[in-house]
Amino acid sequence: MGKTIIISNRLPLQINISENNKVEVTPSVGGLATGLKSFHQEGDSIWIGWTGIAEEDIPAELEDEVEAEVKKQRCVPVSLTSEEIEKFYYGFSNRTIWPLFHYFMEYTEFHNEHWEAYKQVNEKYAEAVVERLNDDDVVWVHDYQLLLLPDYIRRKKPKVTIGFFNHIPFPSSEVFRTLPWREEVLKGMLGADLIGFHTYDYERHFLRSVNRILRLDINFNSVNVGNRVVRSDSFPMGIDYKKFRKAAKDHKAQPRSENSDIQKKLDYHKYVTRNTKLILSIDRLDYTKGIANRIRAFGYFLEKYPEYQEKVRLIMLAVPSRTNVPQYQLLKKEIDELVGRINGKFATINWTPIWYFYRSMPFDNLIDLYTSSNVALITPTRDGMNLVAKEYIATRTDQTGVLILSEMAGAAHELNEALIINPNNFEQIVDTIKLALEMPEEEQIRRNKLLQKRLKRYNVEKWAKDFMKSLDNTKDSKKAFKAIELTENIKKDLFDKYSAAQRRILFLDYDGTLRKFVDKPEEAMPDPDLIQLISRLGEQKNTRVVLISGRDKETLGTWWKNVPVELIAEHGVWNRPVREEWQLTENLNNSWMTSVRPVLETYVDRTPGTFIEEKNYSLAWHYRKANPELGDVRANELSAVLKDMISNHGLSVLQGNKVLEIKNSGVNKGKAANKLLVEKYDFIFAIGDDWTDEFLFTELPDQTVTVKVGMNKTEAKYFVDNVDEVRELIDQFVSLTR
Numbered sequence: 001m002g003k004t005i006i007i008s009n010r011l012p013l014q015i016n017i018s019e020n021n022k023v024e025v026t027p028s029v030g031g032l033a034t035g036l037k038s039f040h041q042e043g044d045s046i047w048i049g050w051t052g053i054a055e056e057d058i059p060a061e062l063e064d065e066v067e068a069e070v071k072k073q074r075c076v077p078v079s080l081t082s083e084e085i086e087k088f089y090y091g092f093s094n095r096t097i098w099p100l101f102h103y104f105m106e107y108t109e110f111h112n113e114h115w116e117a118y119k120q121v122n123e124k125y126a127e128a129v130v131e132r133l134n135d136d137d138v139v140w141v142h143d144y145q146l147l148l149l150p151d152y153i154r155r156k157k158p159k160v161t162i163g164f165f166n167h168i169p170f171p172s173s174e175v176f177r178t179l180p181w182r183e184e185v186l187k188g189m190l191g192a193d194l195i196g197f198h199t200y201d202y203e204r205h206f207l208r209s210v211n212r213i214l215r216l217d218i219n220f221n222s223v224n225v226g227n228r229v230v231r232s233d234s235f236p237m238g239i240d241y242k243k244f245r246k247a248a249k250d251h252k253a254q255p256r257s258e259n260s261d262i263q264k265k266l267d268y269h270k271y272v273t274r275n276t277k278l279i280l281s282i283d284r285l286d287y288t289k290g291i292a293n294r295i296r297a298f299g300y301f302l303e304k305y306p307e308y309q310e311k312v313r314l315i316m317l318a319v320p321s322r323t324n325v326p327q328y329q330l331l332k333k334e335i336d337e338l339v340g341r342i343n344g345k346f347a348t349i350n351w352t353p354i355w356y357f358y359r360s361m362p363f364d365n366l367i368d369l370y371t372s373s374n375v376a377l378i379t380p381t382r383d384g385m386n387l388v389a390k391e392y393i394a395t396r397t398d399q400t401g402v403l404i405l406s407e408m409a410g411a412a413h414e415l416n417e418a419l420i421i422n423p424n425n426f427e428q429i430v431d432t433i434k435l436a437l438e439m440p441e442e443e444q445i446r447r448n449k450l451l452q453k454r455l456k457r458y459n460v461e462k463w464a465k466d467f468m469k470s471l472d473n474t475k476d477s478k479k480a481f482k483a484i485e486l487t488e489n490i491k492k493d494l495f496d497k498y499s500a501a502q503r504r505i506l507f508l509d510y511d512g513t514l515r516k517f518v519d520k521p522e523e524a525m526p527d528p529d530l531i532q533l534i535s536r537l538g539e540q541k542n543t544r545v546v547l548i549s550g551r552d553k554e555t556l557g558t559w560w561k562n563v564p565v566e567l568i569a570e571h572g573v574w575n576r577p578v579r580e581e582w583q584l585t586e587n588l589n590n591s592w593m594t595s596v597r598p599v600l601e602t603y604v605d606r607t608p609g610t611f612i613e614e615k616n617y618s619l620a621w622h623y624r625k626a627n628p629e630l631g632d633v634r635a636n637e638l639s640a641v642l643k644d645m646i647s648n649h650g651l652s653v654l655q656g657n658k659v660l661e662i663k664n665s666g667v668n669k670g671k672a673a674n675k676l677l678v679e680k681y682d683f684i685f686a687i688g689d690d691w692t693d694e695f696l697f698t699e700l701p702d703q704t705v706t707v708k709v710g711m712n713k714t715e716a717k718y719f720v721d722n723v724d725e726v727r728e729l730i731d732q733f734v735s736l737t738r
């Protein structure tokens with residue numbers, strides 16, 4: 001295996017140019033960068049991303065130095081102009097996708113100009129990746145700023161292994177579908193082989209969107225996209241447990257004397273207001289984090305339980321983030337005012353209820369905060385994961401401390417022993433704060449023991465390894481697929497056989513094979529090109545062409561009226577030899593239809609978009625146009641009902657492509673085709689796309705060249721991707737003997 005290429009919008013480092021023209025490098029803030037950094041440091045990877053500074057803000061004479069600084073950390077910079085930053089980063093990423101995916105629909109803006117920039121910058125990232133990509137490298141793309149990147153890379157390098165991880169929630173399909181560019185975004189993600197989410201719910205929402213919007217079928221957690229299988233799964237991101245643990249231990253052994261303002265505050269807290277408990281709040285200043293409500297809740301707590309005045313303090317760190325976006329500016333103002341109001345209302349000579357810092361803190365200070373606080377209060381209204389919650393628990397070396405955590409954070413799914421709250425339930429929050437402050441130490445220890453055990457085991461290293469292992473496994477599922485792609489090389493061999501043959505017979509399915517599906521089956525008539533193509537094939541010497549379909553004979557007969565090919569209708573009930581009339585090939589009865597039809601009708605009534613197709617000897621219930629989820633549920637239900645009803649009547653229920661068909665058991669395409677083989681052929685070919693064609697693939701003689709259209713489970717020997725490829729293949733057959 002080659003190297004791993006990590007790509008995220010932001011690199012784990014931030015470049016700044018100081019006033020006296022010096023290059024400054026600081027670590028980036030935010031869960032993705034802090035979490036993934038350990039994985040990057042340990043392994044053999046390069047990390048491609050943005051340095052956090054606009055191209056124009058780097059003076060020409062410092063460019064080399066910046067490049068060198070970035071390189072030191074095995075990173076590769078993608079430079080963004082200030083216009084790109086405005087439209088791609090502040091614009092589409094943070095004014096469209098971020099609010100939409102966090103269910104802030106009222107904050108979500110849709111600007112075509114931003115979308116154009118988003119596409120263009122994703123393309124820029126793709127170029128940066130492809131430039132450094134070897135065939136055996138593995139690509140791991142991260143997060144919502146780069147949703148199109150997997151597909152863009154795939155287009156340039158079709159065979160490469162690509163993983164994608166989404167660090168933020170994936171919203172319900174009902175919310176996602178409001179996005180004007182929803183199809184493109186989903187297709188972008190589906191360029192990956194494996195798509196990871198923090199929780200099963202996000203994954204479920206994503207798959208549902210793929211099913212509803214792209215109308216692709218979901219098979220447990222995989223989707224067929226052309227000839228590729230794309231898998232999705234959930235991998236809750238962990239933290240570098242050891243690093244936090246060690247830092248906390250070191251801190252305890254030797255408290256640092258560094259004179260930072262936070263240190264001074266903590267010292268004051270420790271020595272002067274000894275009996276005051278400390279509640280900690282840390283986040284980027286973001287409206288998804290529920291910071292304003294948290295402050296309000298704290299104010300309400302002091303009101304509802306006045307005995308806690310002077311006994312508790314909220315220490316709040318809000319890290320500046322996305323400051324160019326208006327909602328972030330407004331929120332900053334709101335928080336400033338709220339803090340002022342509450343401090344103004346409750347403060348005494350010796351006590352300020354809220355200590356508020358608006359800046360980012362170096363790692364050591366974070367550890368100070370974590371280890372000094374009795375309670376961590378984390379109340380986002382939505383949060384992909386929230387690593388702060390995990391970091392707080394990890395640093396509690398004596399296992400005391402209480403975590404209050406919103407159920408809307410991905411982390412809440414794992415941290416069951418925390419006090420879980422609904423961030424919109426004020427009474428619950430304030431009562432939980434009280435509960436936390438009063439929780440006996442033994443109980444704190446009991447809970448934290450369990451929490452720490454999990455965080456230690458499922459740490460960030462394990463998370464990344466798990467993801468990479470699953471990504472690697474997707475290669476096996478490619479191999480497990482039995483049918484072989486009909487490549488140019490294999491085709492050459494096939495054409496030789498075709499040309500050498502004395503007598504040929506070709507069985508061609510119609511819908512989904514020669515003609516693409518449309519919502520209404522009656523509208524899927526052959527286009528003039530197709531008629532011409534099949535006529536030419538039928539006119540070839542020593543070549544018997546059989547269109548073998550489940551359709552009724554009237555439709556097929558009309559569509560292929562004067563075309564010199566043989567037709568088989570209703571899976572084999574009827575046969576129309578070239579230039580002859582239809583013949584009934586089986587002696588069948590259809591009296592059962594009167595009892596089955598009403599059952600189908602009740603399903604039509606209850607499942608909008610579905611309808612019944614009547615043939616002479618069979619009935620079909622079509623559900624292509626139904627809501628896909630409901631369609632599948634009803635199809636399973638109906639299939640069970642029918643199987644029960646028709647047992648012992650010589651009938652069977654056939655599952656086609658979005659259709660259930662009830663017909664005589666003795667009839668199938670395999671049997672019908674075999675009947676034509678009384679004559680001798682030295683080239684037998686069969687092609688089809690759905691379950692009903694599997695009878696052809698299994699029942700025709702071994703030497704038959706069997707081809708499946710689309711990459712679904714099949715007994716066929718070969719597969720091609722789609723109708724266009726089928727037509728191209730037939731065209732090649734035709735030109736061989738011209």
Ligand SMILES: O=P(O)(O)OC[C@H]1O[C@H](O[C@H]2O[C@H](CO)[C@@H](O)[C@H](O)[C@H]2O)[C@H](O)[C@@H](O)[C@@H]1O
Nearest residue numbers: 010029030031032143167237383384385386387
């Ligand atoms: O790059 P910024 O615009 O400055 O934003 C910082 C990062 O914020 C987001 O973090 C998310 O990832 C965390 C780890 O998986 C997760 O715990 C958290 O819930 C998410 O919000 C964002 O996803 C990153 O891309 C940003 O870099």
Ligand SMILES: O=c1ccn([C@@H]2O[C@H](COP(=O)(O)OP(=O)(O)O)[C@@H](O)[C@H]2O)c(=O)[nH]1
Nearest residue numbers: 029030031032034284319360361386387388
């Ligand atoms: O001054 C700070 C405050 C926070 N963090 C880190 O920023 C990350 C925040 O990640 P989280 O998943 O909680 O939220 P996000 O910001 O990614 O939405 C955590 O690893 C913190 O340790 C930091 O590096 N400096």
Ligand SMILES: [Mg+2]
Nearest residue numbers: 509511512689
């Ligand atoms: Mg078909």
